[in-house]
Amino acid sequence: MADIATIDTPAAALIPAETDQGTQRLHRAIMIGIAVVLVIAPFVAYPVFVMKVLCFALFALAFNLLLGYGGLLSFGHAAYFGMASYVCAYTAKNWGLTPELAILLGTAVSGMLGLVFGALAIRRQGIYFAMITLALAQMVFFFSLQTPRFTGGEDGIQAVPRGRLFGLIDLSDDRTLYWLVAAIFMAGVLAIYRIIHSPFGQVCKAIRDNEPRAISLGYRANQYKLAVFVLSAMLAGLAGSTKAIVFQLASLTDVYWTMSGEVVLMTLVGGLGTVFGPIVGAAVIVSMQNYLASLGSWVLVVQGVIFVICVMTFREGIVGVIAKWIKKPL
Amino acid sequence: MLTEAAPSPAKAATIAPMLKVRGLEAWYGESHVLHGIDFDVAPGEVVTLLGRNGAGKTTTLKSIMGVIGKRKGSVVLEGAETINLPSRAIARLGIGYVPEERGIYASLSVEENLMLPPRVRPGGLSLEQIFTLFPNIKERLKSQGTKLSGGEQQMLAIGRILRTGAHFLLLDEPTEGLAPVIIDQIGATIRRLKQDGYTIILVEQNFRFAATVADRHYVVEQGRVIDMIENDQLDANIGKLHGYLGV
Numbered sequence A: 001m002a003d004i005a006t007i008d009t010p011a012a013a014l015i016p017a018e019t020d021q022g023t024q025r026l027h028r029a030i031m032i033g034i035a036v037v038l039v040i041a042p043f044v045a046y047p048v049f050v051m052k053v054l055c056f057a058l059f060a061l062a063f064n065l066l067l068g069y070g071g072l073l074s075f076g077h078a079a080y081f082g083m084a085s086y087v088c089a090y091t092a093k094n095w096g097l098t099p100e101l102a103i104l105l106g107t108a109v110s111g112m113l114g115l116v117f118g119a120l121a122i123r124r125q126g127i128y129f130a131m132i133t134l135a136l137a138q139m140v141f142f143f144s145l146q147t148p149r150f151t152g153g154e155d156g157i158q159a160v161p162r163g164r165l166f167g168l169i170d171l172s173d174d175r176t177l178y179w180l181v182a183a184i185f186m187a188g189v190l191a192i193y194r195i196i197h198s199p200f201g202q203v204c205k206a207i208r209d210n211e212p213r214a215i216s217l218g219y220r221a222n223q224y225k226l227a228v229f230v231l232s233a234m235l236a237g238l239a240g241s242t243k244a245i246v247f248q249l250a251s252l253t254d255v256y257w258t259m260s261g262e263v264v265l266m267t268l269v270g271g272l273g274t275v276f277g278p279i280v281g282a283a284v285i286v287s288m289q290n291y292l293a294s295l296g297s298w299v300l301v302v303q304g305v306i307f308v309i310c311v312m313t314f315r316e317g318i319v320g321v322i323a324k325w326i327k328k329p330l
Numbered sequence B: 001m002l003t004e005a006a007p008s009p010a011k012a013a014t015i016a017p018m019l020k021v022r023g024l025e026a027w028y029g030e031s032h033v034l035h036g037i038d039f040d041v042a043p044g045e046v047v048t049l050l051g052r053n054g055a056g057k058t059t060t061l062k063s064i065m066g067v068i069g070k071r072k073g074s075v076v077l078e079g080a081e082t083i084n085l086p087s088r089a090i091a092r093l094g095i096g097y098v099p100e101e102r103g104i105y106a107s108l109s110v111e112e113n114l115m116l117p118p119r120v121r122p123g124g125l126s127l128e129q130i131f132t133l134f135p136n137i138k139e140r141l142k143s144q145g146t147k148l149s150g151g152e153q154q155m156l157a158i159g160r161i162l163r164t165g166a167h168f169l170l171l172d173e174p175t176e177g178l179a180p181v182i183i184d185q186i187g188a189t190i191r192r193l194k195q196d197g198y199t200i201i202l203v204e205q206n207f208r209f210a211a212t213v214a215d216r217h218y219v220v221e222q223g224r225v226i227d228m229i230e231n232d233q234l235d236a237n238i239g240k241l242h243g244y245l246g247v
Helices: A021-044 A047-069 A078-094 A099-121 A126-146 A174-197 A199-209 A211-216 A221-247 A257-270 A277-291 A298-313 A317-326 B009-014 B057-065 B087-092 B110-115 B127-133 B135-139 B150-162 B180-195 B207-213 B235-245
Strands: B019-028 B031-041 B046-050 B070-077 B095-098 B168-172 B199-204 B216-221 B224-230
Touching (some): A047 A199, A078 A221, A099 A126, A211 A221, A257 A317, B031 B057, B057 B087, B095 B150, B127 B150, B135 B150, B180 B207
Parallel strands (some): B168 B199
């Protein structure tokens, strides 16, 4: 019989379960704190920079939903982020869709892409799953490269109009657009929080921890894995679509494998399997890229060093370490 | 709680078996572990699988549950052949499996662990009924699953299966590593479940415990059932049983 101490316990589980009232109060306080920061941020920082952080934070949260709570390591999340970015940019520019419709369409297409790719990938596990997602994402990259009429090829889709929200509110002003992006981000955070704490989320965690056991309890594990995959792809698509409106650009960078790598890095630096870690990870990595931009390609070296330090010294990530200190899940 | 009275062993022998296992073979990779297991379990009966380490007792439970890579033979539950069904479908037929390692989810609280399994049939115990059986669980509802003692984990593992409505339980060494007082509590629970009409297969190495709860004992050796001893014949066969178990 396995002794309590010898039970294989994932890092995220070393801290108490998330159901006690103290933890719920703490999470509520953090949510309010995030909302307050979102309100203050555009007045103390460059709004476009903050919007970039929020888009990538949402992307990292979507990735963390899949890896941290579904236990599925995808190396191809750029496919959903990038394809949504292209669809949103293309429909806003060429079809004249309003930004909210373009964003929703991009999100829906990434969800459908996630459904197809997920259905293929979840048949395998571990490194094979990761390699299939990478291969499928690379197919999306080459598709994007080879279809310049849709994607603009190496030039990407530039000068995407920010348009008018609901046809009424002009989003050309950075600060006006910021409130839309902040609202999308907050909605994404709340949706993910709800998913994680729903009965569906509990089953996903159970499958992540011990899939054969969950199956023997009567669950169709593959259906749950596919559902969480699609949800993650949709949220990644929401982030990608929003990014296309913010930067008025969709490019090959969005679908390239390095984008998939960056989101892994953000999640690990912030704290894999923590609710709020990916937000911190995205803020750290995007800030670094922004403020060390003068170093050129050396930013990649710095990123690599940070990744190695993170893996070697604090594998739980920034928020994971804090959660261990305060003995509360974050 | 179910109220249907369990049949006596003598009556059970005349009733059509609830579970009929014939020629069950199983493999771990290339390793052939079960070589043709045959046994029956009547409705409302508690039977044990006794045997030495490595005899194939746990593998038999896993094979019935379909959580083993390769198996063949016949496992008929209430007239339905299950050998080709996936594990989740077998669970939905009303079989509850409590594995040796208990399978408590580390990242979930006791309450979440308890509420996790889907209801597979009507008639599952309510939370209050589970708390009556295992008062300790109620006090630890908000604790993390793996913060429980071994005994509490075992109670949680059994309790969450009872909530699903499963009426046929596979319990793999529920007393191993537990303090005598907890073993007594587990024994009382099994007797209570039997009284309420549950059918149970119990894998045990501790035949002294098994004797307090079971109707019949199947002895497993080298992947085969080599003997069956009625519980009321246990004393007369104790020497033979010692030989089987190497006590």
